Amino acid sequence: MQDTNEHNELAFIDLRDPLAPSFWTYKQFDQAVKRVASGLQRRGLKRQDRVAIISQNRVEYMITHMGILRAGMVSVPVNYKLPKFSIDHVIADCSASLIFAGNLYLDLVPKDVGLINFDEDEGDTAFCKFVGDEDVVFVDDIPVGEKEAEIAKILYTSGSTGLPKGVEITCAGQSWGLSAYAKSENDDRPRRQLIVAPFYHKNGLYGAALQLTDRDCVVSLPKFDPVVYLKTIAKYRCDTLSGVPTMFSLVSGVSEKTIDKLDLCCVSTIQMGSAPLTPDLIKRTEKIFKNAVIENCYGSTEAGPALFGNHPDGLPTPPSSLGYPLESTEFRLTGGASPKEGRFYVRTPAMMKGYLNLDELTSKCLVNGWFDTRDIMRIDSDGFWFFVSRADDMIICGGENIYPSEVEKLLENHPSIVQAVVVSVPDEIKGQIPVAFIIKSDGADLNEERVKKFALENGPAYAHPRHVFFRDTVPLAGTNKVDLRHLKEEAEVIISALNDELTN
DSSP: OOSSSSSEEEEEOOOSSSSSOEEEEEHHHHHHHHHHHHHHHTTTTTTEEHHHHHHHSSSHHHHHHHHHHHHEEEEEOTTTTSSSSHHHHHHHHHEEEEEEEEEGGGSSSOTTSSEEETTOOOOTTTHHHHHHOOOOOOOOOHHHHHHHHHEEEEEEEEEEESSSEEEEHHHHHHHHHHHTTOOOOOOOOOOOOEOHHHHHTTTHHOOOOHHHHHHHHEEEOSOOOOHHHHHHHHHTTTEEEEEOOHHHHHHHHHHHHHHHTTTOOOOOOOEEEEEEEOOOHHHHHHHHHHTOOEEEOOOOOTSSSOOOOOOOOOOOOOOTOOBEEOHHHHHHHSSSSTTTTEEEEEETTTOEEEEEEEEHHHHHHEEEEEEEEEEEEOOOOOOOOOEEEGGGOOOOHHHHHHOOHHHHHHHHTSSTEEEEEEEEEEEEEEEEEEEEEEOOTTTTOOHHHHHHHHHHHHHHGGGGSSSSEEOOSOOOOOTTOOOOOHHHHHHHHHHHHHHHHHHH
């Protein structure tokens, strides 16, 4: 595709090959979406047939995803970082009729399912042949009410507690999720959002879909590297960024010499979500992106990609708050010390239909339309909501409840600690104990005893980390979030070895 000098006409800038960027206007993008929908029909697929996508972020991914939706079929983004047996489960579980994939992931495609190859130039499986050159008018005559109840996409969980579970999102739920954060009619400013979160995850897929719905421009990178990320922002003048806190923690670790060479004043909005956001990270991020407003975002695959917004009275959102509940959403907290703190239940127009082929689990997690998020929340006196911790992550140490995110925030107040990750390990006496993995600033004179002393002096004694491990980096899962399971396993191995030394 050819470049265009008219910024507001650009739909997508694909940086899969940074040396040969691909620029797509809305005319080109929309035409390709129509042709994918027509190609699916020509192949004999019917409404609500499942179509899977296994690929890194690229323009063909979003074209295919939106073409599937346009045809009234069901888009199934697949996490290519899952083990092969999990991917086989996903394809079988959703009964995929067709799979779109690139050359990198052909070995993940089951042999008994049809394939369209993004990277093939010739042959029956080539994407370029599939979309063709004809301008086909796609006819959609399904009644609105019937269409809204149909499934638009199935997003699979990461499978951290077993095989991935398919979350069925209806067309009505998808539409509400996009309309809740759509630009106002009076806002005609063209925007460019840099997206590196994988499209198989709700954050990346929703972010790209929202930009395209607003007729703004998506700038897409296939993977995250902090230096490449910063250089891309400067080169393509991206004004909106999104991602998980771990990404921006890594960005803040880039040398000042590198950052000072880049013009990052274009960034006006940074949206972080999917993990707790600490005051220290906010400060470090604001230092790099001096013109940016940082938004602490919260959503879930099951209940909607975004659930909070601005306060109705115009009150400024506190730095670490999620904001104020959106209209048309219902919330309740249970089991807390007060009515303003507890386990978080939500009911929204974007609620999933259920977990695919898992009726018993759906009935357990979704009761009378209320979804159990398994998150602990609190509300302040102005009605702003704050994330406290995952209920599943809560550490019970000698009868005391410890929330890892609260300990992480405490530790990151130390001037020499860049990032802290707290996990639990089993303990014969206490039941569970908290341990911390620490990334310290360059040249910092910090050891385990000083970290423990800081925690004891600034927080409850029962919450201080019993062991402290220093690392240059922390492992990331496929969604760029910290891989907590890996760290828990690592901590258990190290502590077991230490205990063996003491007893021998």
